[in-house]
Amino acid sequence: MVIEYLGHVLRNEVALRKELQYKAKNRTAFMFRIDSDSVIDATCSGSPARYINHSCSPNCVAEVVTFERGYKIIISSSRRIEKGEELCYNYKLGPVDSQNKIPCLCGTANCRKWLN
Numbered sequence: 001m002v003i004e005y006l007g008h009v010l011r012n013e014v015a016l017r018k019e020l021q022y023k024a025k026n027r028t029a030f031m032f033r034i035d036s037d038s039v040i041d042a043t044c045s046g047s048p049a050r051y052i053n054h055s056c057s058p059n060c061v062a063e064v065v066t067f068e069r070g071y072k073i074i075i076s077s078s079r080r081i082e083k084g085e086e087l088c089y090n091y092k093l094g095p096v097d098s099q100n101k102i103p104c105l106c107g108t109a110n111c112r113k114w115l116n
């Protein structure tokens with residue numbers, strides 16, 4: 001394990017409301033989807049894991065594990081990581097309409113060009 005992605009577990013409706021509030025305050029929202037019903041909101045009280053970027057050739061993997069009737073998001077290494085190397089994992093975001101697509105800047109040889 002490298003680090004845990006910490007934050008508050010929110011149901012979709014609450015997460016959507018929070019996201020709009022953050023946007024209105026010009027604040028970047030840091031959220032990790034647990035499943036189709038809930039997300040972890042790391043915007044106000046997250047760990048440094050919230051700053052980990054996406055890569056199409058990642059050195060880490062993010063896994064949702066059930067823990068004492070709740071969830072934990074565990075970031076683990078998927079290969080040897082050299083000193084100074086940036087941590088990254090595959091966000092595995094679902095497809096969105098063309099207006100909301102985010103170009104991927106991971107720069108790896110097999111980059112899929114989009115995050116979502």
Ligand SMILES: C[S@@+](CC[C@H](N)C(=O)[O-])C[C@H]1O[C@@H](n2cnc3c(N)ncnc32)[C@H](O)[C@@H]1O
Nearest residue numbers: 030050051052053054055102103104105106115
């Ligand atoms: C969890 S944040 C990661 C930390 C963020 N880079 C920062 O500086 O706060 C996720 C956001 O970072 C950006 N991002 C992460 N990985 C990226 C990538 N490979 N290419 C382009 N943007 C990326 C996207 O805007 C994404 O929505």
